[in-house]
């Protein structure tokens with residue numbers, strides 16, 4: 001069994017990103033900023049439905065060494081150039097800042113340069129820049145490596161161009177919005193705002209309860225060590241299948257169902273009246289003309305409404321210090337995502353079953369699904385046993401060995417050097 005994927009220390013991350021910057025540009029960066037990936041404890045596919053979710057920041061972070069486009073640099077454009085390099089990607093990408101906009105940037109630079117565009121759209125003046133990225137957030141693992149990039153760039157831009165947005169929650173909310181716009185409009189992924197909120201607003205040792213209807217948030221105690229527990233993350237390394245199309249269809253189906261029920265979002269559906277609401281639903285026609293049958297629409301709505309209730313119950317248990325009792329809620333969440341929302345996959349189901357079978361207190365898929373990662377809440381002394389059982393189950397299916405990491409609950413993104 002391979003060793004768990006360790007988070008880099010802040011020094012290691014800053015040094016790696018600085019080295020990447022020197023290699024790419026032959027000069028020194030002005031500073032290094034970092035932002036974390038996340039797991040979500042519960043509340044999946046609720047963030048674009050006005051619902052509740054409960055992410056925890058990883059200690060695994062993306063590091064960005066950054067410098068403003070200098071006067072010394074050859075620049076025929078008033079606003080400067082953007083030049084980007086990443087240890088996770090080949091080559092250097094560059095373009096005039098003024099050319100960065102929706103539809104004009106492909107690949108990972110959309111997450112990075114897109115934030116500069118979004119800040120500009122929000123009335124903040126930013127100039128050109130050079131930046132180099134290195135990251136220990138696993139890519140393509142459903143752990144929000146893209147939001148980590150966006151958030152680290154948001155903080156770097158805010159500090160470098162004196163936007164005054166990184167030192168208060170109010171300012172950080174502006175950055176969250178810019179990161180969401182970068183992802184939705186420049187990268188073209190119609191995700192909700194959970195990941196960016198976690199990366200920019202999390203506090204160490206707490207889970208972040210997000211209410212996406214009114215934008216409020218609350219830190220919920222998440223002291224696993226105090227309870228002798230560990231959160232194990234299993235990166236299934238399953239190929240993401242049709243992620244973008246499927247995610248967008250789920251979102252469009254929810255929006256069509258809310259419109260059919262005459263409510264602003266599915267958050268407005270009273271769980272006590274769920275059966276009546278479901279009975280009112282018919283086939284739904286999505287904006288692209290696809291017709292979703294009524295029974296499928298009902299299943300999607302049932303997932304969202306029951307999942308929001310499960311978040312409330314989960315938070316109640318955490319606040320009462322009864323974290324060891326969350327297993328049934330995690331099981332119900334996973335079953336709902338698998339059967340009603342249909343975003344799980346065989347690898348996620350096997351990870352969850354193997355973890356629980358080996359004594360985990362609870363387990364479920366986390367994030368958008370269709371591959372990605374599962375989480376398992378485990379007694380510290382059973383960690384090796386549970387991890388070995390998951391690895392053995394994957395081996396039994398002839399699948400690639402999953403990646404493993406553990407989570408304590410990290411803090412939000414910040415400047416880490418100098």
Ligand code: GLA
Pocket residue numbers: 040043044045046047048191192193194195367368369
């Ligand atoms: C992805 C999206 C989030 C959220 C989750 C599902 O991670 O980026 O906004 O919708 O899926 O809960």
